[in-house]
Amino acid sequence: MWFNNSKQRIPSPSEALPGRTERMQVPDTHFVNGASLSPPFPDGLERAVFAMGCFWGAERVFWTLQGVNTTAAGYAGGHTPNPTYSEVCGGLTGHTEVVLVVFDPSSIGYDDLLRHFWEGHDPTQGMRQGNDVGTQYRSAIFYSGDPQCELAETTKRAYEDLLRAAGRDPITTEIVAAPEFYYAEAYHQQYLAKNPQGYCGLGGTGVACPVGLQV
Numbered sequence: 001m002w003f004n005n006s007k008q009r010i011p012s013p014s015e016a017l018p019g020r021t022e023r024m025q026v027p028d029t030h031f032v033n034g035a036s037l038s039p040p041f042p043d044g045l046e047r048a049v050f051a052m053g054c055f056w057g058a059e060r061v062f063w064t065l066q067g068v069n070t071t072a073a074g075y076a077g078g079h080t081p082n083p084t085y086s087e088v089c090g091g092l093t094g095h096t097e098v099v100l101v102v103f104d105p106s107s108i109g110y111d112d113l114l115r116h117f118w119e120g121h122d123p124t125q126g127m128r129q130g131n132d133v134g135t136q137y138r139s140a141i142f143y144s145g146d147p148q149c150e151l152a153e154t155t156k157r158a159y160e161d162l163l164r165a166a167g168r169d170p171i172t173t174e175i176v177a178a179p180e181f182y183y184a185e186a187y188h189q190q191y192l193a194k195n196p197q198g199y200c201g202l203g204g205t206g207v208a209c210p211v212g213l214q215v
Contacts, residue, residue: 007090007091007092007127007134007135008126008127008133008134008135009135010078010094010135011078011079011091011092011093011094012079013079015092016078016079016080016092016093016094017080017083017087017090017092017093018080019080019081019082019083019087019093020081020082021081021082022082023082023182023183024082024182024183024184024185024186025186026038026072026183026184026185026186026189027186027189030063030070030071030072030189030190031189031190031193031194032063032190032193033063033070035069035070035102036070037070037072037183037189038072038183041069041070041102042069044104044105044106045069045102045103045104045105046102046103046104046105046110046144047100047101047102047103047144047178048100048101048103048110048113048143048144048148049076049098049099049100049101049141049142049144049178049181050062050098050099050101050113050117050140050141050142051076051077051096051097051098051099051138051139051140051141051142051174052099052117052120052121052123052129052139052202053097053121053129053130053132053137053139053201053202054097054129054132054137054199054200054201054202055073055074055097055098055099055184055188056073056188056191056192056198056199056200057192057200057201057202058073058097058098058099058120058121058202059071059072059073059099059189059190059191059192060190060192060193060200061099061116061117061120061202062099062101062113062116063190063193065103065108065112065113065116066107066108067103067104067106067107067108067112068101068102068103068104068108069102069103069104070102071099071100071101071102071190072099072100072183072184072189073097073098073099073100073183073184073188073189073190073191074097074098074099074100074181074182074183074184075088075093075095075096075097075098075136075181075182075184076095076096076098076140076142076178076179076180076181076182077094077095077096077098077140077142077174077176077179078093078094078095078096079093079094080092080093080094080095081180081182082182083095083182084185085184085185085188088136089134089136091134091135091136093136094135095136095182096135096136096137096138096140097136097137097184098140098142098181100181101113110147110148110151111151111155114141114151114152114155115155115209117141118155118156118159118209119204119205119207119208119209120202120204121139121202121203121204122203122204122205123139123159123171123172123173123205124163124168124169124170124171124172124205125139125169125172126138126172129201129202130201130202130203131201132201138172138174139171139172139173139174140173140174140175140176141156141173141174141175141176142176142177142178142179142181143175143176143177143178144177144178149175149177152175153175155209156171156173156175158209159171159207159209162207162208162209163205163207166205166207168205168207
């Protein structure tokens, strides 16, 4: 994903592309574990949505975790319904690249997912992640319900204290209620499992999470 988008401002709804009503067609099952890629999901599972740069690497972070049922690459946080990859890269949808994580809370907690989120990328970079530049690479947590919101805010404050102590910049991660999740194109799903030598621009800060949130 070497496309460097110079756009650093999220467009307003009136500026955003109109999109479409047709939903993106994706495979029925996860390439790695065979679980369903789209709803309905089994009873008792919960959802989390994270943006941490290139969704190829972000998705791989989570599908490897025990207790995660399925993952999917997609787009969220913008205005354009059912966007395409090229539209998102163009900077006129407002979306950021995200990964949907469907997990069993009896096997892995949301706080555990947050550990991997914070340590798995650099949440201080604003509209970029490493060499990937543009609004579609911004860091975000799209929470579902008050408990997820509270954990996200609590861990952000704690991790930011450690980053500041290490001389790093403030966290720029958005923490907002989960908007609609739009699936990315089929070839993006589990991309790094299909292309093991493929590009992944993710890199952490090297600062460990707070006590009680260490991976």
